[in-house]
Amino acid sequence: MSGLEQWLADVATTALVGTARRDAPGAPAELGVRPAADAPAEHRLLDGAALVDALARAGARLPDALPATEVAPPEDLPVCSDTAAQLLHLLLTQPPVTKATRDDLVVEWLRLATAAGQRAPSWLLPGLLAFAAGRRHVARALGTAPGERGAWLAALNPDWASLLLDDDSLALAGVADDWVEVWPTLPTAQAVPAFEAGRRADPAAARELLASEWDGLSAKVRSEALQALRSGLSLDDEPLLERALDDKAKSVRDVAVRMLDRLPGSARGARMAERLRGLVRVKGTLVRHLEVDVPDAPDQAGVRDGLTAPGRGATVPPTTWLAQVVHAAPLETWTDLTGRAPAATLKMVRDKDVLTWLVDVVLARRDREWAAALVDQGRPDARLLALLPDETRSALLGTWVLRPPQGLDLPALLNAAPRPWPDDLARTVLRAIQGQGSTSRLALVAGPMLASALPPSSAPEVRAALDRVPEDATYLRRALTETLQLHAFRTSLTEAFR
Template sequence: MSGVEQWLGDVATAALVGSARREPPPIPAALGVVTDDEGHAPEHRLLASAALADAVTRGGAGLQAAGGPTHDAPPETREACSEAAAQLVHLLLLQPPVSMATRDELVVEWLRLAEAAGQRAPFAVLPALLEFAAPRPSVARALGGVIGERGAWLVGLNAAWSATLDADRTAPVGSGGGDDWTVQWSTMATAEATAAFAAGRRTSPAAARALLEAEWDTVSAKVRGEAVVALRHGISAADEPLLERALDDRAKTVREAAAGVLSLLPASDRADRMAARLRGLVRVRGTLSRHLEVEVPDPPDDAAVRDGMTPPAKGGGPPPTVWLAQVVRGAPLSTWTEITGRSVAATLKMVRDKDVLASLVEAVLDRRDAAWALACVEHGVPDPRLVWLLPQEKRTDLLVSWVARPPAGRDLGRLLVEVPRPWPDELSRVVLGRLRGEGATTSLARAAAPLLPVALSPSLAPAVTALLEQVPADATHLRRALTETLQLHAFRTSLTEAFR
C-alpha cells in the first residue's frame, strides 16, 4: 500500500470515528501540497484533508508539465453500476472489512459481477480502483470493460498504470486480435517473439508450428528454444518431425527442450528408442516375491546423447543415476507394465529402488496420467502434485478420508491450500468437524484457518456459526477466521443482490 493510499484510508477512518477520537493524518509529502495547519482545530484540518482526498481520488494522476492538449475521454457506452454496488467497491478499496488477501478475491468478484451485468464502475472510484489493480495481476485481468471509457482514458494518462494495466487488460500478441503477428514474428525482440509464439500456439497450434518450421534458421537459439517449449500446448503427432529436427539443433538448450517435449508423445520414435533402452535395463526377479531389478545404463553413445541423455549439471548426482532417470522419464509408462505383465498398481509394488520410483513419478507428472497417478497415491507416494491429476470426485473422496484420518507423510495443510475454492461441501464439513474441541489448536487448524473465509460455501453458514460457539476462547486464530467467514458470506450476499 502506497503512502497516499494509506493516507486516504486514514482520512476516511478519521471522518468515520470523528476528529475528537482520531487525529487527522498529516498530508503526505508525495502530494506536494504546502499547508499551514498550525492553530487550526482538528475538525478544520480534517475537512481540508477530506477536500484534498476528494480531489486526489477524482483526479487519479499527478499534474504534469504543460504540453499538448489532452483529449477528452470518449463517451461511455455502459451504464454505471447501482449506488449499492458502488458503495461496496468503495468499502473494499478504502476500508476493507476483511483481510488483505480476501479483499483481492472480493474485488475480482465485484468486477466479474459488474462485467456480467454489462455495467461500469462509478467515476469517483476509478482512481482508487486503478491504483489498486496496477500491482495485482489477478485484479488487472478482471478489469475488462468495467472501468469504462473514462477508466481506459485515465490509464493512458498515467504511466505507472499503463505500464501494467495495458498489458494485463489487452489480449497478448498472437491471441487473435489486431495485426497478424506471424508477419512480424521473425523481426520481433526476443521477449516479444516468445510471448507471441506461446499465445499463437494456444489459439492455432498448426499455424504456429508451420511458422516455426519456416523461420527456424532465421530466429535466434533463444527464440527457437522457447518456441519448442511452447509446443507442449496442443502437442500432437504432427509436431514430431519438427521436434526430431530440433534434436539436431546446434544449440544445446534447443536440443534439451526438444527431448523434454518429445517425452510427452508416448507413440513417437524417440519414445520407442527410450523404451528399448529401458527394456535392456529392467529384469523381473524373485519367485515368491517378484520384484524389479533395474541396472544403470552405460555412458550414452551419440544416438543416446541425441535423444537427451546428457551428463548431469554440476551437483546433479552421479552420471549413471542421472542417465537412468532420463531413460525412465523418456520411455512410455506402458513399457513398465509390458515388462511385468501386470497391472499398474502391481507393477509399482515391484519397484524397490527409491530413485527409480522417484523418476517414474516424474514421468507420471510429465504425462499427466490419471491412472498411474492414482496407483502412485494408493501406493503411498506422498508427492502432492499427483493428487491434482486425479478426477475431481476421486480427489475429493481421498481428501475427505485423509482429513478424517490423517495418514502419515501427508501434508494436509499444503493440500488444502491447493484445493480449488470454494471447497466441495463434503470436504468443508469434515474440515469443520476436525476443528471442534481440541482440534481447534492442531496444526490442521492453523493451516486451514486462513483458508476458511474463501473456501467455505455460504450454505455452510449455520455450521460455521455452531462451530464458532464451541471454539475455545484461546483459539483466537480460528475464532478470527470463523468470524471473518461469516462476515464474508454476508458481504458476498450483498454483492450478488447489488447486481440483480
C-alpha cells in the first residue's frame, strides 16, 4: 500500500472512531499541502476529508460519450408577460392559497395562456412539468403553454414524456405497432394491460383479436379482457358477449352479464324486457299504479341470461331474480307498459326496492330524463344530480339550500356542483349563511368551498357579508377573506394575459 493509500485509509478510520481516540493523520508530502498544525484535531480531520473528496472527484473517469441531444426547435409563440410569469412562479413555489385551490389556479393560468396564444418562459418549464407530472388534471390543461421547448424538454424525461399527449395519443403511446401479433404470446401479467391499451386505441381490432384467440386463452385472461370491452362498448361487441354467456367459467359468464347490462338494446336486453313485461301490471281505476310480481325460478334460458340458478341447498330469494331482470331490461320497457313519460311512470311505482334498482339502472345508463324524474320524485342523490344539465342542477341546489329535503347530503351536492357556482346559486348560499348565522350547519358545510366556488361577480356580496359577520365568527370570516383574496388573484391572472 502506497503512502497516499495508507493516508486515505487512516482518514476513514479516524472519522470512524473519532479524534478523541485517534489523531487526525497529516496529508502525505507528495500532495504539497501545508499542514495546519495549530488547528484542533477535528478541524484537521475535516480538512483531510475535504481533500479526500477533492481527490476522488479529480480522479473520476469521464463517462462514455453520449449521443448529442437535438437542439430544441424554435418557438412559434410569444412568451407571456413578466407579470404572468411571476404569478405562475408564485403558484409553483410559494402559493398564497390552499393546495387544492393552487392546482385550480395553475390550470386557469395554463388555459389563459393557451387562449392568449402565449407560452411560459423557459426558466419556469422544469418546475411546471414537474408539477404537472403528479397531477393528471393539470397535465390535461397544459395545452400549448409549454411551447416548443417545453415539448422538447418533456421528451427528454421519461416521467414527463406523456404529459403533452391527449387521451387518444396516450392510449396509442402504450401500444406497440405489432401488439396484435405478439399479444397471444404474452404472459397473463402483461396480456391484460396490453389488451386494455389496445382496446382504447382500436376497439374493433381488440374485439376481433379476442374473438379469434378466445378458445386458447385462460379463464382469467378471458374474463379480464372481456371486462376491458367497457371502453368503447357498443352493440358491435354483442356477438362476442353472447358467446361468453355460454363459457364454461363462471367468472367469464358473470363479466358478460355485466357488460350486456350496459347494452339494453341487445338481444339479451329484449329477452329481459319480455320477462319484465310478464311481471308488471297496471292496476287501479282512479289512481293507477304498477304492481310488480316476483318471478318464478328461472329456466335454463334464464340462467344463461344471468339469472341466479336455483340453489340445491340455500334458497334464492325471488327478489334476487326480479332485481336482475330490472337491471337488465331497457328503461323503455316501463314507459311502454304505462304509456306515460318517465316522471309519470315513476309516480306509479310503489315498490321501494324497484325504485332503488331503477336508480342503479339510470346511473349505469346515464339517462338524463330518468335521472331528472327520479330527483323530482324526491331522490336528491348526488350521482343522479351529476347527470343533469348544469342549469337544472344549480336551480335545484338553490332550492334545497333554503329547504333541504329529508336525507339530503348537502355537502356532497354542493361539492359536486360545477365551479364556479352560477350567480343565482352563489347569492342564495351567501344570503342563507347570513340568515341562518355563522355557526349554522350551512356555514360549516359551505365555508371551505366558498373560495373556489363563488364567482368573481359575487365579490360585492362577499364584501357585504364580511361586513355583517360578527368579529368572533373567525371560521366564516376567514373563508370570506380567502374568497376575496382569491378573486383578487384571479383578476391579476386575467389582466396579465390582456
